[in-house]
Amino acid sequence: GNSVTQMEGPVTLSEEAFLTINCTYTATGYPSLFWYVQYPGEGLQLLLKATKADDKGSNKGFEATYRKETTSFHLEKGSVQVSDSAVYFCALSDRRSSGDKLTFGTGTRLAVRP
Amino acid sequence: EPEVTQTPSHQVTQMGQEVILRCVPISNHLYFYWYRQILGQKVEFLVSFYNNEISEKSEIFDDQFSVERPDGSNFTLKIRSTKLEDSAMYFCASSESRGGPNNEQFFGPGTRLTVL
Numbered sequence: 001g002n003s004v005t006q007m008e009g010p011v012t013l014s015e016e017a018f019l020t021i022n023c024t025y026t027a028t029g030y031p032s033l034f035w036y037v038q039y040p041g042e043g044l045q046l047l048l049k050a051t052k053a054d055d056k057g058s059n060k061g062f063e064a065t066y067r068k069e070t071t072s073f074h075l076e077k078g079s080v081q082v083s084d085s086a087v088y089f090c091a092l093s094d095r096r097s098s099g100d101k102l103t104f105g106t107g108t109r110l111a112v113r114p
Numbered sequence: 115e116p117e118v119t120q121t122p123s124h125q126v127t128q129m130g131q132e133v134i135l136r137c138v139p140i141s142n143h144l145y146f147y148w149y150r151q152i153l154g155q156k157v158e159f160l161v162s163f164y165n166n167e168i169s170e171k172s173e174i175f176d177d178q179f180s181v182e183r184p185d186g187s188n189f190t191l192k193i194r195s196t197k198l199e200d201s202a203m204y205f206c207a208s209s210e211s212r213g214g215p216n217n218e219q220f221f222g223p224g225t226r227l228t229v230l
Contacts, residue, residue, distance in 0.1 A: 004156075036221075043118065044157075044205065044221035089157060099170045100145065100212050102219060104157035 002027045006090045006105035013080055014113050021075040021108045023064075023090035031094040033057075033066050033073040034102065038087045047075075047088070082112045116140045118222035120206050126228045127196055135191045135225045137206030146189045147207040147219060148181065150174075157205065163189065164212075196229045203227075 007022040025031065032051045036044040048057030053068035062077045073090060090105040119138045127133050139146055148160040162169040163181050180192045189208075193200055203226050207219040 041223065043120075043223040044207075046218050046220075049218075091157075095212070100162055100209070100217070100219075101147070101159035101170060101172075102149070102157075103159070104149075106154075106156050 002031065002092060002094055002103045004090050004092055004103055004105040006088075006108055009087075009107070009109040010111055011108060012111045012113065015082055016079045017112075019075070019077040019080045019084075019110065021088055021090075021110070023073045023075065023105060025071050025073065025090075025092050027071075027092060027094050029094040029096040031092040033064070034091040034093070035062070035064055035073070035075050036089040036091060036104075038089065038107070040086070044089065080110070080112045082114055085110055085112045118206055118208055118220050120204075120222035120225050122225060123223065124226045124228070126230065129198060129229055130195050133193050133196055133227060135193075135204050135206075135227070137189045137191075137208075137222055138187055139189055139206070139208030140210075140220055141187070143208035143210050143220070145169075145209045145212060146181075146183070147209075148191050149205045149207065149221075150202040151205070151224075152199075152202045160191070160204075193227075196227075198229050201227055201229045 003026045034049045035047040037047045048059040050057040050066035056065045064075045087107045087109045089107045091102045121136045146163040151157045161171045161175045203224045205224045206222040209219045
């Protein structure tokens, strides 16, 4: 079946530091890949997505590249801000093998210090 | 900006009681979902719903669970006889379409269910 593995948190960084949150996946078909973010007290929000190999998703300074050869979709940001403190979820959907449902990783909590 | 809303934000219930979790999806969306996250674990798919019927469900979604869209705006999840292990954060989501550029699932803020 499909699965997503992401790095354990919490990740604590100082403002303006470089961020990487690792995500790898297992899928039987050709999945779309997503990063969702959850700010305190709010729902999951789509941060970025990529639908095929070598696609790069980007939003709000965050980027992730769909790497089929390494089955990875690592999230990066060059310079984090305090307002980026949140929980980040990597997810996939694979319509051919598992319909519309999203398969999530466990989430990685990011704390950014001023 | 349109958003998915959920009520209540926190529900405490006794084991064996019935609970109904409510969601109001985005108004022009046609596809609806429930997910849950047990504390410290992954967000897990429960069920998807379209055209007034279940499209897909997970093995978690047994006959203790049901979903309904009673009035064209609300989308509810009912747990008939709650168990301790049902304690979790329950997220509702909706999307405009399946596949294509408008298939993003928009999530509500969640209902935290605590079963005592």
